[in-house]
Amino acid sequence: MPMCWTRRGTKRNERRRPFLALLCAVFFLTVPGPGQIYLPPPPAEQPSDYGKVILNSHSSTAGPGPVVFDHWLHRAKFTCRLCHVDIGFAMQANATGVKAGTNRQGFHCGACHDGKRLFEGRPIFAACSDDSKGKECDRCHSLGKWGVRKYNYDAFTAKLPKGFYGVDWMAAENKRKIKLVDSLEGISVKRVPIQAREDFTIKARLPWVHPILFSHEQHSAWNGCELCHPEIFPTARKETVQFSMFLNIEGRYCGACHGKVAFPLNNCCACHPLGPFWMAGKLGKTPDWVLFP
Amino acid sequence: MNRKACITLVLILLFCSSFLSQTGTKKKRPLPYEYGRVVINNYSEQGNLAPVVFEHWIHRAKFTCRVCHVDVGFAMKAGGTGIRAADNERGFYCGSCHDGKKVVEGKTVFEACSNPVNSADAKRCERCHSLGKKVPSDFDFFVFSKPLPKERFGNSIDWEKAEELGLIKPATVLEGASAGRNALPVQRDFALSPKVEGMPDIIFSHKKHTVWNGCELCHPDIFVGVKKGTTHYTMEDNVEGKFCGACHTTVAFPLTDCQRCHSKPVHA
Amino acid sequence: MSQPIMIVLFISAGLAALGGTRAIGGPSLRTAQSAPVKESWQKEFEDTCSKTQDAMTFSQEELTSLISRCDDLQPQIEKLDETRKKVYLRRLKMCRGLYAYVLDSKRNEKK
Numbered sequence: 001m002p003m004c005w006t007r008r009g010t011k012r013n014e015r016r017r018p019f020l021a022l023l024c025a026v027f028f029l030t031v032p033g034p035g036q037i038y039l040p041p042p043p044a045e046q047p048s049d050y051g052k053v054i055l056n057s058h059s060s061t062a063g064p065g066p067v068v069f070d071h072w073l074h075r076a077k078f079t080c081r082l083c084h085v086d087i088g089f090a091m092q093a094n095a096t097g098v099k100a101g102t103n104r105q106g107f108h109c110g111a112c113h114d115g116k117r118l119f120e121g122r123p124i125f126a127a128c129s130d131d132s133k134g135k136e137c138d139r140c141h142s143l144g145k146w147g148v149r150k151y152n153y154d155a156f157t158a159k160l161p162k163g164f165y166g167v168d169w170m171a172a173e174n175k176r177k178i179k180l181v182d183s184l185e186g187i188s189v190k191r192v193p194i195q196a197r198e199d200f201t202i203k204a205r206l207p208w209v210h211p212i213l214f215s216h217e218q219h220s221a222w223n224g225c226e227l228c229h230p231e232i233f234p235t236a237r238k239e240t241v242q243f244s245m246f247l248n249i250e251g252r253y254c255g256a257c258h259g260k261v262a263f264p265l266n267n268c269c270a271c272h273p274l275g276p277f278w279m280a281g282k283l284g285k286t287p288d289w290v291l292f293p
Numbered sequence: 294m295n296r297k298a299c300i301t302l303v304l305i306l307l308f309c310s311s312f313l314s315q316t317g318t319k320k321k322r323p324l325p326y327e328y329g330r331v332v333i334n335n336y337s338e339q340g341n342l343a344p345v346v347f348e349h350w351i352h353r354a355k356f357t358c359r360v361c362h363v364d365v366g367f368a369m370k371a372g373g374t375g376i377r378a379a380d381n382e383r384g385f386y387c388g389s390c391h392d393g394k395k396v397v398e399g400k401t402v403f404e405a406c407s408n409p410v411n412s413a414d415a416k417r418c419e420r421c422h423s424l425g426k427k428v429p430s431d432f433d434f435f436v437f438s439k440p441l442p443k444e445r446f447g448n449s450i451d452w453e454k455a456e457e458l459g460l461i462k463p464a465t466v467l468e469g470a471s472a473g474r475n476a477l478p479v480q481r482d483f484a485l486s487p488k489v490e491g492m493p494d495i496i497f498s499h500k501k502h503t504v505w506n507g508c509e510l511c512h513p514d515i516f517v518g519v520k521k522g523t524t525h526y527t528m529e530d531n532v533e534g535k536f537c538g539a540c541h542t543t544v545a546f547p548l549t550d551c552q553r554c555h556s557k558p559v560h561a
Numbered sequence: 562m563s564q565p566i567m568i569v570l571f572i573s574a575g576l577a578a579l580g581g582t583r584a585i586g587g588p589s590l591r592t593a594q595s596a597p598v599k600e601s602w603q604k605e606f607e608d609t610c611s612k613t614q615d616a617m618t619f620s621q622e623e624l625t626s627l628i629s630r631c632d633d634l635q636p637q638i639e640k641l642d643e644t645r646k647k648v649y650l651r652r653l654k655m656c657r658g659l660y661a662y663v664l665d666s667k668r669n670e671k672k
Contacts, residue, residue, distance in 0.1 A: 088446075091318070095321045107324055230532050230548055231549070234529045252317030368651075375647065379643075383645075385645070508613055508616060508663075513659070517662075
């Protein structure tokens with residue numbers, strides 16, 4: 001249909017032209033790929049709710065109700081790698097398929113929450129234990145229930161440095177306010193660490209967008225290698241993985257963490273700190289990764 | 294004008310195709326007892342049976358990969374073999390062992406797919422045709438894996454070490470299926486250099502692989518290149534299930550265990 | 562307008578026909594694989610394909626002879642019943658493929 005609309009020389013097509021122009025504009029702005037100027041909106045929730053995961057694959061049918069998992073409490077104590085690599089949690093809500101039965105067997109939540117493992121001198125309460133008398137169930141199965149959670153966000157994060165949005169976890173770790181545990185006895189297997197790659201720049205797709213300075217070292221300190229490679233970033237050659245802000249906003253690539261748990265994507269300067277692309281060379285680093293427009 | 298519009302449309306689609314690829318997200322990691330599970334459904338549903346659920350961990354403790362994938366002739370992809378009940382009844386494929394007569398570790402192996410089938414046999418059929426059903430198994434994964442050395446990812450079992458310690462003794466021949474074979478000559482291990490600088494070299498243990506797989510399992514179907522260095526492949530190919538990924542995404546230790554391959558000294 | 566529809570219908574009909582023929586099963590014969598009397602092709606198959614792990618030690622002539630033995634076995638196996646044909650053709654393919662692969666690698670070494 002658009003083909004005959006664009007034929008020149010007819011009055012009917014002249015009338016249709018503005019409409020066609022509007023159609024093209026809407027298409028290019030919204031469809032992924034061409035829609036590169038899509039800017040990420042700020043997170044809708046408060047920092048205390050940011051990173052909250054509602055797990056609802058089995059609980060509502062079984063009785064205790066959906067589980068509310070707050071990332072902020074666990075990320076102050078453990079690296080991302082410990083849960084997402086060693087224990088094996090998925091990176092999306094309900095994708096892991098946690099069940100009471102598997103928790104009791106020592107998988108997933110039950111890897112720590114077994115009633116025996118000590119943390120900071122105290123035994124961690126057992127998840128989904130048969131003899132909990134229902135007391136501890138509500139600590140996790142707490143959606144819509146008041147007064148059952150032990151830790152309060154404001155009290156917990158009062159002394160932690162704040163950043164663009166909520167807690168600045170990097171600063172908190174640098175200032176030694178939090179110390180992250182990276183290994184779990186009986187679950188983690190020690191490996192000779194692979195030397196983390198150096199930081200590198202990624203030239204953005206659009207020429208007016210500042211290049212991204214990616215800190216490999218910082219990411220691998222929390223995530224190890226396996227969290228991102230090879231599933232999220234299967235790179236052997238950098239240019240073979242092409243992604244965009246739109247895909248990040250969708251929750252892929254960088255968006256697997258940023259926008260859900262790590263700092264939100266509207267914190268532009270955290271990733272795009274440098275000047276325009278022609279300045280990248282002046283900082284002594286030529287772009288290592290070029291995203292094709 | 295038609296042609297220009299077509300070209301524009303194709304270009305737009307090419308741009309959009311980036312969001313159709315599968316990378317960029319982390320897949321669900323199967324639990325240790327689920328890893329290596331194969332669902333076979335070529336003909337089951339047509340025969341009013343639930344699809345077959347095959348657990349690799351039970352079988353890999355008892356047989357080398359070669360026995361099933363070369364001597365018996367199973368394919369390397371789910372549904373690739375095209376197993377029929379008739380084949381099993383005649384003593385091929387699953388029926389090579391599951392014939393109601395063979396004895397393994399003092400137990401008679403139950404018969405697969407007998408004919409005729411009556412209602413009393415339904416329970417036996419369900420032992421394999423169990424997708425979506427809660428069927429009790431003779432083997433409990435936790436009891437089975439408790440004495441075995443632990444490893445991360447996959448089945449959470451260090452199969453190599455288990456064999457070294459003599460905790461499992463996979464059979465290398467199957468009576469009736471394997472032709473008389475001599476011992477395998479030792480193959481040389483070699484190093485592969487990764488394309489990404491900074492990643493440790495891959496020490497590929499040809500010896501270990503041939504002890505379990507023989508030669509035909511990999512050559513030439515999975516690794517075609519005759520001269521070393523002529524076959525070029527990347528991690529993306531592996532993730533897609535080609536080359537190393539033929540086994541190391543579904544049954545052998547998964548690709549997330551970087552240092553098992555990317556280790557300058559051989560992982561012993 | 563009618564032509565694409567005709568093509569789609571034709572392809573769907575073809576696929577349906579394929580699906581239909583696959584559903585037909587064969588007669589059920591209870592024959593044990595480890596029968597006491599081995600047929601001649603079976604003996605030949607075992608003799609030819611039991612040597613795959615020694616493939617690297619054979620000379621090019623020996624490999625060529627093994628490959629031609631595999632090629633001779635192929636028509637014999639194709640005459641068998643559906644089940645044995647399926648099983649042994651795959652095994653023969655792997656066996657012959659390996660010998661050809663090793664022969665290729667030896668020829669490449671010489672170059």
